[in-house]
Amino acid sequence: MKDIETIISELSSEGFRATKIRTSMIELFLKVKGPASAHEIMSILSKKKVRFNKATIYRELVFLKERGLIQEVRLPHERGMRFEAAHQAHHHHLICVNCKKIADIVLQKELEEQENEIYRSTGFQVLGHTLEFMGLCQGCR
Amino acid sequence: MKDIETIISELSSEGFRATKIRTSMIELFLKVKGPASAHEIMSILSKKKVRFNKATIYRELVFLKERGLIQEVRLPHERGMRFEAAHQAHHHHLICVNCKKIADIVLQKELEEQENEIYRSTGFQVLGHTLEFMGLCQGCR
């Protein structure tokens, strides 16, 4: 995601509006570390005294996703969806099983080797992957 | 998962019962390839003329999971949970974005290298991971 002004002006030039909820949500995704759930988004907005209806939040998530500004993240053992700003470096998540904090991680060595092996052994052409690590963060060890 | 007779006799010896639904579900998990959703399980049982109520299926899934016979699998972009027989070799899934088929894959080279790197660079101690590959299966390419 680019900076907020750029995003807003691109939206405006296509006829979309810079409403309070929309700009708040874009700001939120630019600031927040790690993927956020709809529930978390709503409680953050509440703390900022932004008034909203949950249907609006879900609709805005769809809107931002369709425009490629955010992307879905699904974590193991969680019910709902999470969302994070898109166009970040390709990364994965470190999920602490104790304190539940989620950190981003960029691997030095990605999975090309494994993906090539998959192609050679099965003929399956890998287009993407999701990889989440569960464990104990430094503070919880 | 061991063979059905062993499982049933272990359950019996602990006071649990070998009911129609339970044995059908254990058989199903032994047979089915790839992780199954509650919905899929129910439609397979229906075809086998096993009568059931959905609450029973969900309760049985909890039971089998707590006993370590099955484990949860969560796929990206899917709403619900899936389950697969536990105690298989550690493996991942190949999800065809076209035909939606899910195949198991055992990697020759697992992720130790990446996990060591994570520990060195962040202090996060990896205990497990989930890794799913999206792409095109041989038939759909």
Added chain:
DNA sequence: CTAGTTGCAAACATTTTGCCACTAG
């Protein structure tokens, strides 16, 4: 017999939809 199991209906959690009112540009 009786603890384990089931069915049923209702509650839950999360997300989506229809419809009409509202407002940014």
Added chain:
DNA sequence: CTAGTGGCAAAATGTTTGCAACTAG
């Protein structure tokens, strides 16, 4: 003004629970 947006309530999904009835061993 008017297309895009928001609020509200209800529907749709997927899963869980309370409770009384049933049944395997």
